[in-house]
Amino acid sequence: MTDRASAREALALVTGGFTELPYPERESAPDGPLGWPGYDAARARAAARTGEDESVVCAVADVEGTRAVLIAFEFGFLGGSLGERTGDRLEAAYAHAVTHRLPLVSLVATGGSRMQEGMLALTQLQRVARASARAREAGLPLIAVLRDPTTGGGWATLGAGADVVLALPGAQVGFAGSRVRPPGADPTAYTAEAQVAAGAADAVVRPEELRATLGRWLRLLTRPSADPAPPPFALGAADLPATGWDAVRRARSPHRPRTAAYLDAYFTSRVTLSGDRCGGADPDGMLCGFGDHEGRTVAYAAQTGTATRPAGYRTAARLVRLAGRLGIPVLTLVDTPGAANDAEAERQGAGPAIADLFAAVAAARTPLTTLVIGEGGSGGALALAAPHNTWATPDSYFSVIAPELAAAILKRPPSEVRPTADALRIRPQDLVELGVVRGIVGRGPESP
Structure with a gap:
């Protein structure tokens, strides 16, 4: 043209x-x-x-x-x-x-x-x-x-x-x-x-x-569906971590499968929704869009392992609301050490952005499914998690805050970081026992 x-x-x-x-x-x-x-x-x-x-x-x-x-x-x-x-x-x-x-x-x-x-x-x-x-x-x-x-x-x-x-x-x-x-x-x-x-x-x-x-x-x-999206299979480790610090170490490993690998394995094709419509985008921290999964449409909002920016939370909220209006189920992938907490993130409205995503998830009109695939750091991760339908991989953890920061808040010395990780009960199996996640996903039937 x-x-x-x-x-x-x-x-x-x-x-x-x-x-x-x-x-x-x-x-x-x-x-x-x-x-x-x-x-x-x-x-x-x-x-x-x-x-x-x-x-x-x-x-x-x-x-x-x-x-x-x-x-x-x-x-x-x-x-x-x-x-x-x-x-x-x-x-x-x-x-x-x-x-x-x-x-x-x-x-x-x-x-x-x-x-x-x-x-x-x-x-x-x-x-x-x-x-x-x-x-x-x-x-x-x-x-x-x-x-x-x-x-x-x-x-x-x-x-x-x-x-x-x-x-x-x-x-x-x-x-x-x-x-x-x-x-x-x-x-x-x-x-x-x-x-x-x-x-x-x-x-x-x-x-x-x-x-x-x-x-x-x-x-x-234009393909609505009332059924929730099934959680993806695990792509990484199959065994469970022995200690809380083992869970942290494995979730932070550079060799662990990342978001792109999970999206590629789950969808046969996908298109990308980008931007918060408020002047910002977080293309490196939050991936959003719609994809083809086993012949039906599933929307997705996926953290990439970095600290999520305010624009990323607002984009995810936009995705959840659009999917709800169109009758499309949503899959979210949690993987972040936490929300970005630098001065610029505060100026960009980190708190209101996270609050808006919490509200969008809480009021979602279609089923949400969440899989924690790496780090689940504090409210910056929980905002993306589906209440009562969150799952975890064996190489992930979910915590009220990173163990190092928890130790600092409690005025514990650095030597107490690992015991603090155990005390927080952040392993996948701990999360199941606490009722925070529904279960731990296994590897797919075609996995070696």
Whole structure:
């Protein structure tokens, strides 16, 4: 797809054919609702240039086998701007999705609201927001693909308001368009790549990969299941630790199987959800997404063995809530020495982020399953754990806090760290006896 591709070129990129939806009819006064001089002439020129009579094309199509409602913006029609007739079309497309229980995909390329219709154009954003809310209440997934450019109210509603946000490389993305930014503003902040880094978008996808990627997302997000996800098999040690310190040592071993190995073994394919939608991401500390497990969709939120950042907790909470709305079970993997506790983590709201994840897990609308695969350090680990459905591997531990820190809090000398680990009863078998975990998973039937 070329830069500033037309709406129909964008549709052709993701589907082999589509059926355009019927559009509502609206009587328009000369030069629009404000009587803006030259507005009719501008619309006529835009129509002659693009072959479209409005800035969006709405259709139903199959995307890699999944039926969906598609909305494609025509940037060549007055900069893909939103006016009253645009709002009519968007609202009708959302209503069709709700009536027919179809996911909705927006292929966005817009400069924002239409100046020639003034505040009446701006209020179309409220219509879009209401339509999006109804679709969410109906349990439908909303996916946005950000084309070049995606700015203004279109970014702040159809774009950033979607459940999953994908973007084309190098696309200009930002609330402020290029003509209204402060002088000297860093242009790299207004890119698809910057929005992914800031946690506002999930991934940058190359045009040639977009159809397959979008197809995977649509397939995974439209397969609800009421059954809980089974815990993964253990990939590491099969025997249990003799002492508490042995449990700690094995969980901290660099040779122990890590999160990526567990996800690869559990899922045949998966897609990644990234970012907390609050300005942050924790791609090295929390892996979230949806995957294929034995023919059904399971959502996952998995710690990677590092101290989890606030953005990681908020991303996991976002994942749990989205999975609940779509009726998809969740698997969480616990592996962290604890929450990040540096000054920057405090400034980023570590406490509220952990509290939000506790709340999301406690109020989860679909079954959660947890496996502790390494370190289970304090509340930073417990926030991700499913009440009454947490399991442990033989090479893991779960503790109120790391034994070294527990000894320090109790004013014990370093020589008392190992006895403290025993006293805390943090071994997997201790956790089963205490009722903290349901059981210890074994190795799979094909394990050597």
